[in-house]
Amino acid sequence: MALRTIVSRKTLAALGSGLRAEARLAASRGLVTFSLPDLPYDYGALEPAISAEIMQLHHQKHHQTYVTNYNKALEQLEDAMAKGDALAVVKLQSAIKFNGGGHINHSIFWKNLSPIREGGGEPPKGSLGWAIDTDLGSMEALVQRMNAEGAALQGSGWVWLGLDKDFKKLVVETTANQDPLVTKGANLVPLIGIDVWEHAYYLQYKNVKPDYLKNIWKVINWKYASEVYEKECH
Amino acid sequence: MATSTPPAKLELRPPPYPLDALEPHMSQNTMSFHWGKHHRAYVDNLNKQIVGTELQGKSLEDVMIRTYNKGDLLPPFNNAAQVWNHDFFWDSMKPGGGGKPSGELLKAIERDFGSFEKFSEEFRSAAATQFGSGWAWLVYTVNPRPSDGKELLVLKTPNAVNPLVLGYTALLTIDVWEHAYYLDYQNRRPDYISIFMEKLVSWDAVSAKLEVAKSRVA
Numbered sequence: 068m069a070l071r072t073i074v075s076r077k078t079l080a081a082l083g084s085g086l087r088a089e090a091r092l093a094a095s096r097g098l099v100t101f102s103l104p105d106l107p108y109d110y111g112a113l114e115p116a117i118s119a120e121i122m123q124l125h126h127q128k129h130h131q132t133y134v135t136n137y138n139k140a141l142e143q144l145e146d147a148m149a150k151g152d153a154l155a156v157v158k159l160q161s162a163i164k165f166n167g168g169g170h171i172n173h174s175i176f177w178k179n180l181s182p183i184r185e186g187g188g189e190p191p192k193g194s195l196g197w198a199i200d201t202d203l204g205s206m207e208a209l210v211q212r213m214n215a216e217g218a219a220l221q222g223s224g225w226v227w228l229g230l231d232k233d234f235k236k237l238v239v240e241t242t243a244n245q246d247p248l249v250t251k252g253a254n255l256v257p258l259i260g261i262d263v264w265e266h267a268y269y270l271q272y273k274n275v276k277p278d279y280l281k282n283i284w285k286v287i288n289w290k291y292a293s294e295v296y297e298k299e300c301h
Numbered sequence: 302m303a304t305s306t307p308p309a310k311l312e313l314r315p316p317p318y319p320l321d322a323l324e325p326h327m328s329q330n331t332m333s334f335h336w337g338k339h340h341r342a343y344v345d346n347l348n349k350q351i352v353g354t355e356l357q358g359k360s361l362e363d364v365m366i367r368t369y370n371k372g373d374l375l376p377p378f379n380n381a382a383q384v385w386n387h388d389f390f391w392d393s394m395k396p397g398g399g400g401k402p403s404g405e406l407l408k409a410i411e412r413d414f415g416s417f418e419k420f421s422e423e424f425r426s427a428a429a430t431q432f433g434s435g436w437a438w439l440v441y442t443v444n445p446r447p448s449d450g451k452e453l454l455v456l457k458t459p460n461a462v463n464p465l466v467l468g469y470t471a472l473l474t475i476d477v478w479e480h481a482y483y484l485d486y487q488n489r490r491p492d493y494i495s496i497f498m499e500k501l502v503s504w505d506a507v508s509a510k511l512e513v514a515k516s517r518v519a
Binding site for chain 2 (some may be wrong): 084124128132161165221222223224243244245264265266269270273275
């Protein structure tokens with residue numbers, strides 16, 4: 068890390084390619100790696116809405132795999148960039164999107180959920196509650212819309228309640244695979260994301276995705292969504 | 302198969318073996334949901350979508366290709382293609398399956414992949430790296446690429462897309478939607494793929510399909 072701060076861009080330019088390579092190596096030693104965030108509750112805390120079995124697999128296996136593969140892809144990207152291998156850099160983009168997106172989306176998802184005894188399922192008070200009524204009609208209308216879009220999503224993906232921070236309006240969107248919400252608009256901030264990949268519900272709900280969608284609202288953490296909303300809309 | 306007028310309503314075709322016949326590699330539990338619920342829903346929902354439209358009464362393949370619409374998918378495509386894909390998937394497996402192919406099929410695989418092991422590696426890799434939902438395939442192409450002249454290719458497709466709508470002839474498929482393996486293997490897709498190759502794949506069915514494909518070209 069120290070070497071990185073000493074070697075400024077001007078110095079690098081002056082010292083030629085030999086030191087540039089060394090500085091790059093040093094910089095790569097400072098490559099930020101990502102790690103699996105802890106859940107703010109026990110695996111069984113969201114039952115019966117989401118089973119402990121699912122929560123453990125989802126967190127320890129699926130999310131962990133995204134983190135591991137994201138770190139691997141970033142290392143390979145760094146290497147490709149250092150070598151000036153443009154083709155390799157471009158080829159790595161899908162792995163970065165898949166795995167980085169998976170890490171981003173799941174990190175939000177764990178915060179979107181909360182045990183009932185900690186307020187999970189309690190509707191938002193304050194500005195987010197009013198915004199839902201104003202922009203989407205009512206909480207019931209929002210839930211119905213997200214459930215319909217989640218049920219209709221083909222394959223794997225997410226259904227989102229988002230904030231368009233430019234227009235200060237709430238939106239409902241879906242994304243495919245692990246595409247984060249920003250892929251639908253750079254000005255979109257995710258408030259609530261519901262994972263509709265089959266791994267999110269299959270062991271418990273099997274093919275009956277609509278039942279999973281109906282039940283997950285019992286453990287949605289509106290406190291977190293309100294915090295994010297208020298931060299963007301102060 | 303004899304050509305006949307397609308029925309006004311498409312029916313759910315059962316697998317060519319009982320639902321418990323692939324145990325323990327693919328459980329009866331999985332088959333009861335996968336065929337009994339998922340496959341059945343694709344059929345029922347497709348019928349609902351096409352009733353009263355010009356698609357009603359057409360063959361499944363016809364509906365599929367029309368609704369693929371050169372990649373600009375029309376709403377019934379997902380259901381139509383998934384009906385077709387699952388019919389094909391059950392045919393790709395058999396009780397006591399696995400092992401190695403033989404005869405013309407083996408020769409063709411060795412010619413185009415170098416060895417059966419190399420083909421197996423490529424097929425497993427395609428199945429493991431299809432991100433999200435989808436399928437991995439062994440296909441036969443009547444238009445070999447000028448660059449290498451290969452007739453057999455491994456492809457992977459997302460969601461409901463299949464090689465037929467892309468202009469290929471399908472020989473073998475593995476379903477890698479999570480519902481195909483989650484009850485038996487949870488997140489362990491690579492284990493599911495290995496067991497599929499070692500214990501389930503019906504090389505007889507693949508050989509038969511290659512024969513049909515070649516006879517059409519001849």
